Amino acid sequence: MSGNESLRESRRLALLSRLVDTLGEEEASTLVESLPPVPWDRLATKEDLRATEDRLRIEMNTGFDRVDAQFKGVQAQFEGVYAQFERVDAKFDRMEAQFKAQFKGVYAQFERVDAEFKGVYAQFERVDAQFERVDAQFEVVHAEFKDLRGEMKAMEGRLLLQMARLSRTLVFTMVGFALAIWGSVLAVGLG
Structure with missing residues (x-):
C-alpha cells in the first residue's frame, strides 16, 4: 500500500x-x-469513455485502412503475376504452333524421301542436310525452353519471397492492432 x-x-x-x-x-x-x-x-466519466471509444474507433479504422491498402497492393501484384503467366502461355502457344508447322514440314519431307529413296541415291544427301537443319532448329527450341524455364524459376522465387514478406507484415500488423485494442480495453476495464 x-x-x-x-x-x-x-x-x-x-x-x-x-x-x-x-x-x-x-x-x-x-x-x-x-x-x-x-x-x-x-x-472515468461517460465523456472520458466516449472520448476513449472515439480514439479507439479512429485507430481501428486507420489500421483497417492500412490493411486494406496492403491487400490492394497484394492484389495488384497478383494481377501482374497473372499477366506474366498469360504472356508465358502465349509464348507456349506460339511455340506449339511452330512445332506443329515444323513437324508437318519434316514429315512431308520424310514421305518424299521415302518415295524417292528407292530410285535416287543423290537425294539421300539432301535428306541428310535437311536433318541437320531440323537438328539446328531443335537446338534453338531447346535453348529457348531452357531460358524460359530459368525465367519461370526466378519469377517463382521472387513471387514467393514477396508473398512471405507481405504475409509477415500483415500478421505483425494484425497482432499489433489486436494488442493495442486489448490493452486499451483492459485499461478502460481496469480503470
Whole structure:
C-alpha cells in the first residue's frame, strides 16, 4: 500500500468513526462504503469513455485502412503475376504452333524421301542436310525452353519471397492492432 493510499484509508476510517457517533454504525458504514476507493479526479466519466471509444474507433479504422491498402497492393501484384503467366502461355502457344508447322514440314519431307529413296541415291544427301537443319532448329527450341524455364524459376522465387514478406507484415500488423485494442480495453476495464 502506497503512502497516498494509506493516508486516504486512514481518513476514511477517521470519517467512519465520526459518522458512527453522529449517524449510527449501519448508516455510517453505508455512507463511507458509497465513497469511491480512489480520488474523484481518477474516476472515468461517460465523456472520458466516449472520448476513449472515439480514439479507439479512429485507430481501428486507420489500421483497417492500412490493411486494406496492403491487400490492394497484394492484389495488384497478383494481377501482374497473372499477366506474366498469360504472356508465358502465349509464348507456349506460339511455340506449339511452330512445332506443329515444323513437324508437318519434316514429315512431308520424310514421305518424299521415302518415295524417292528407292530410285535416287543423290537425294539421300539432301535428306541428310535437311536433318541437320531440323537438328539446328531443335537446338534453338531447346535453348529457348531452357531460358524460359530459368525465367519461370526466378519469377517463382521472387513471387514467393514477396508473398512471405507481405504475409509477415500483415500478421505483425494484425497482432499489433489486436494488442493495442486489448490493452486499451483492459485499461478502460481496469480503470
